[in-house]
Amino acid sequence: MTFDAPLRDYADPTLHAQGLWIGGQWLHGGGIPVTNPSTGRPIAEVADAGVAEAMAAVDAADAAAAGWRATPPRQRSEILRRIFTRMTEEAEALAHLIALENGKALPDARGEVAYAAEFFRWYSEEATRIPGEFRRTPSGSHNILVDHEPIGISILITPWNFPAAMATRKIGPALAAGCTVILKPASETPLTAYAMARLAEEAGVPPGVINVITTTRPGPVTAAMLADPRVRKLSFTGSTGVGRTLLAEAAKTVVSCSMELGGNAPFLVFDDADLNAALDGAMVAKMRNAGEACTAANRFYVQDGIHDAFVAGLAARMAAMTVGPGTDPATQCGPMITAKAVQKIDRLVSDAVARGACVVTGGVPLDGEGFYYPPTVLENVPQDAPIAHEEIFGPVAPVYRFQTEAEAITLANATEYGLAAYVYSTDLTRALRVSKAIETGMVGLNRGLMSDPAAPFGGVKQSGLGREGGVTGILEFMEPKYLAIDF
Numbered sequence: 001m002t003f004d005a006p007l008r009d010y011a012d013p014t015l016h017a018q019g020l021w022i023g024g025q026w027l028h029g030g031g032i033p034v035t036n037p038s039t040g041r042p043i044a045e046v047a048d049a050g051v052a053e054a055m056a057a058v059d060a061a062d063a064a065a066a067g068w069r070a071t072p073p074r075q076r077s078e079i080l081r082r083i084f085t086r087m088t089e090e091a092e093a094l095a096h097l098i099a100l101e102n103g104k105a106l107p108d109a110r111g112e113v114a115y116a117a118e119f120f121r122w123y124s125e126e127a128t129r130i131p132g133e134f135r136r137t138p139s140g141s142h143n144i145l146v147d148h149e150p151i152g153i154s155i156l157i158t159p160w161n162f163p164a165a166m167a168t169r170k171i172g173p174a175l176a177a178g179c180t181v182i183l184k185p186a187s188e189t190p191l192t193a194y195a196m197a198r199l200a201e202e203a204g205v206p207p208g209v210i211n212v213i214t215t216t217r218p219g220p221v222t223a224a225m226l227a228d229p230r231v232r233k234l235s236f237t238g239s240t241g242v243g244r245t246l247l248a249e250a251a252k253t254v255v256s257c258s259m260e261l262g263g264n265a266p267f268l269v270f271d272d273a274d275l276n277a278a279l280d281g282a283m284v285a286k287m288r289n290a291g292e293a294c295t296a297a298n299r300f301y302v303q304d305g306i307h308d309a310f311v312a313g314l315a316a317r318m319a320a321m322t323v324g325p326g327t328d329p330a331t332q333c334g335p336m337i338t339a340k341a342v343q344k345i346d347r348l349v350s351d352a353v354a355r356g357a358c359v360v361t362g363g364v365p366l367d368g369e370g371f372y373y374p375p376t377v378l379e380n381v382p383q384d385a386p387i388a389h390e391e392i393f394g395p396v397a398p399v400y401r402f403q404t405e406a407e408a409i410t411l412a413n414a415t416e417y418g419l420a421a422y423v424y425s426t427d428l429t430r431a432l433r434v435s436k437a438i439e440t441g442m443v444g445l446n447r448g449l450m451s452d453p454a455a456p457f458g459g460v461k462q463s464g465l466g467r468e469g470g471v472t473g474i475l476e477f478m479e480p481k482y483l484a485i486d487f
């Protein structure tokens, strides 16, 4: 495998120590092995920050804060635009790096890099359009002037499933707003984050504006940073369980929180749906990232009249997928992130089968090196099976039969999550009615993919707080300031 020069160090498996990126300096060290999920073998090692290094990152973000806040929006915008350009120039190397440390298939990795870079382009545009407000009070007593100010030092914590995009979806708006940040990527996929820090530096981001730390002690390290009064924002993407813990921690110093948490997306197919369109959408909604996406279709509810044709079509497409190493150009479905992830999927499937579910295709973990689970379709899954309620995070499609629209809506809403949902119907009135009735932050209407930098991404219920992307994403990193004015 060859890489362009600026990224070569990060992808070179023989280089066994990567530093923390603090204040524009590499602080070399080791302690966190990075594994290639396609082989199960280590490929690199990154430094393990303790509380002292985390506080050094807060100091660096603080030292850079006043200068970055005072940088004119146009100048911030141009720097963000240059990061977009650098990421686009290095897209192929970045995609290989993601495929290497995350395991996702190259087409998925390429799609992620393009999506991730777009957040810098979008927020380079939004940086110059920060809204304000001026109005007279209804009583005429005075005037109201509302300015938006950068919220302050922001901690960004991201998961392993989109190592580039989950970070840029936070860094883009934070920098556009005028905040300095400390990014803590997932321990499984830190190399992409460090590579992007380097690209950002090349694009002209001043030292200390972006800091990156990795740690094996995320709890105490994050708690120490949140306890520092200079830190005013926590933006987290990850599981609902960790999100709850962090909300409790942030409550101690009343730090503003944005939370992008777990999902359990229903995928509804009505009798009047276009079958081929529904199957195309199902493959995207289920198999992007081999099912390791928060928006992944987790429960397929298919109406009685179209159920059997849908199951047969989905099973044929799933069975035809090429499973293999992420970096192999022929691969369509890469490995899971860890052996533990395979065990969890196996437990959910075995349990469903023990309760009466039928395996239409797949259903057994693959032997050999690496962490592989095959594309799987289950039918006749009972509602009391854990797979009907838990986030699968893998290439397994459980299909449930329903009779009426009301029944489908009740089933779709029977979850503590509310991130994404999919509705397939050619009856526009029904499609809109059902979309409104589902308790969710986002709906794919006759579409298997909804993510876009210009759209507000986020969930309701226990899937999160706040939105990323779109025109409101920048406001997550700003505070309105109201001036009452007499003149």
Ligand code: NAP
Binding pocket: 157, 158, 159, 160, 161, 162, 166, 184, 185, 186, 187, 188, 215, 216, 218, 219, 220, 222, 237, 238, 239, 240, 242, 243, 245, 246, 259, 260, 261, 262, 263, 293, 294, 295, 391, 419, 458, 459, 463, 464
């Ligand atoms: P996770 O276990 O919650 O970890 C996410 C991040 O939190 C990692 O960087 C992790 O660090 C860190 N972390 C873990 N415990 C922590 C603690 N006590 N204090 C501070 N940080 C802590 O989630 P994951 O397994 O990486 O990701 C999968 C989950 O993310 C799924 O539930 C998925 O739905 C969700 N997700 C949501 C969205 C969305 O936009 N709503 C997008 C993508 C993923 P370590 O790696 O060092 O443990």
